[in-house]
Amino acid sequence: MHALSSEDYKPLEDKLGYTFKDKNLLEQALTHKSYATEKGVKSYETLEFLGDALINLFVVDILISEFTQAKEGELAPMKAFFVSEDFLSSLAQDLQLERYLLVSGKKGKFKINTSILGDVFEALWGAIYMDTGKDLNFTKHLFENLYKDKVVSMARSQDYKRDYKTILQEITQKKWKERPVYRIVSVSGPQHSRTFEVECSVKNFRAVAVGSSKKEAEQLSAKRLLEMLQEL
């Protein structure tokens, strides 16, 4: 019994440039524990644990290879950014992982936030590694094909040091002499784990993003708007 058919995963597999031999592994990587508990199946938890270690290594390897003269003191903050929930959840959003995520049926109760998206992204890489029969070299090359250029160019431009709101504002001020406006669309979830949905808009452009804080949601909406502007 599968929640989705093999065909449903095709767009995701195309984006990854990788076709899973074992779709169960892919499905597990996309199974949140709320769904796993309900259905009595495995969640993505251990794949996430594995994926976290894989991505950590792949990022370190990319940084070491590219910044051969950098000291550990410069490499460590770069690494911290590229393995952060923020960055990994943005990669998850690029893959539209939220479309495939299996969460509890009690939808009203459940809000997909950046933390979950970052976790699912890690789990996905754990699943790819397992699916290759634990071929580390292959998995690393796949990761590099997809993300090396992005990581290196962000690291070189030192984008990782700055915040998206600042960058966006710099651009919109220059382009239109206008500043983006942020608006909270919704706040949901229990007191101790709120989810904020924020809309960022400027001129005719609008982007919406969710986060576990207002600040985080603002940053992500700014990031999305930036991406829209960069595609112009």
Place this chain on the structure above:
Amino acid sequence: MHALSSEDYKPLEDKLGYTFKDKNLLEQALTHKSYATEKGVKSYETLEFLGDALINLFVVDILISEFTQAKEGELAPMKAFFVSEDFLSSLAQDLQLERYLLVSGKKGKFKINTSILGDVFEALWGAIYMDTGKDLNFTKHLFENLYKDKVVSMARSQDYKRDYKTILQEITQKKWKERPVYRIVSVSGPQHSRTFEVECSVKNFRAVAVGSSKKEAEQLSAKRLLEMLQEL
């Protein structure tokens, strides 16, 4: 100009089951920044940064493969132990890495502690990986050949949850109805980075170890004495 000749590294390479193609990489892995600064050469810093990520992944992979039913909540503390300074410095001591370490000529000022030994062990794995032309699969297999059994058996016996002083005392009480005695042999280094040398003894057995705290030095001396008793 090398501090050691290629031949000097042979015993270490034999223990590893790996012969370096590029001895400069091996030498860099063994070069403390105190020596690097003095001689104007590269220290092990970035190799350590890389090795840390490698070992983290190798340990996670071993634990996931062996404890297939364990949840992330059980795996995380195991991992924490096996990537700890304590554990990695004990592996460094097994390889007698302190013999090869290149440190500042001002010997009196310098004391090799567990933190440095753990770092050098990480750097060694960073160097092996680089020396293989970044063959992750090969490097992982080499690591597993050397340490998988040890990690798995320690994890299974839950040794990682307990402290060596407690275990040693349990054994000596049972064996001889005696408790080990701990004695501080020396304290050195500046106020903010003391090095403690502690001797642990019971019956005719004695073991000495250093640590960055009294507690740490005691634990390591207990661990060494345990190893001596286990070899009886």
